[in-house]
Amino acid sequence: MTRFLGVSLGKRIARPWGLLVIVLALASCTVSQSSTDGQVAGSTANPGANPGESSTASSAKEPNSPKKVLTTFTILADMAQNVAGDALTVESITRIGAEIHGYEPVPSDIAKAQNADLILYNGMDLERWLEQFLRNVDDVPAAILSEGITPIAIATGPYADKPNPHAWMSPQNALVYVENIRQAFVDLDPANADIYNANAAAYSQSLEAIDQALQAALAALPPTQRYLVTCEGAFSYLARDYGLKEIYIWPINAEQQSTPKQLKAVIEQVKANNVPTVFCESTVSDEAQKQIAQATGAMFGGNLYVDSLSTPTGPVPTFLDLLQYDADVITDGLIGRES
């Protein structure tokens, strides 16, 4: 784990500079009272940065102001901000901690999208609300960040055989997201291509370092302790790339009211495999998983982050933090019980 932390600290060095730039950039372009309560631009809070519901937004397209990029959730915003540096402003439609699969956009989201120069989204049916949403927005280009990733099919439930959308949860896939972001930014703003190319290269190096650290941390788990039991089936890509076996209560967060049948199936698997620790996720209730822990004698190991970053003062203000935090919680939970 020390090696893991070492990598993390290396990452953190770059961040305060980035935050400062973002905060200054946002402070200089604040216009109105707006509706951006608690949304994020990249890895920091973004209060009052968007013209919000003002439909005319005459200040929005000033020639020298950075172009605006809108993402569907906070993790994509953080990745995009790392590639953008201070050459673009980045904002997430859904706010920190939001349930993103079944999100219901509000009118101010449409206004923001109409005022944006580019919309970035995950694809793979993650944003089930987006198709309708984009019909209400004229002439704003949109880019799918999971383009080029081979999907893993969802195994069970009403979405069986559809792609599991949580592709970003493997750093190896995240490298594809970064390349797609870089390409979209170069297309949007060729004058700053050098910035995006350099930032994407640096951020990709950070992701590769996290990938190595994850390999090392998770390789320490004994073969009999490799069951990752979660609420949502969001870890298929991580499990595949790091040699874990995935067990979950429900496949996608829309069905977060777990059924007795789902609970029974997980309880049986936890008992059969003598799984020491079970986990849930930050954007849903962990009650069902705590019931499973109680019924099986397993520990409840805490909440992992998948669909949202934390607040800036929380444990995972950035995507790199999220990957590291989850690996720490998983390895601590699975190894900890053994000793």
Ligand SMILES: [Zn+2]
């Ligand atoms: Zn999810």
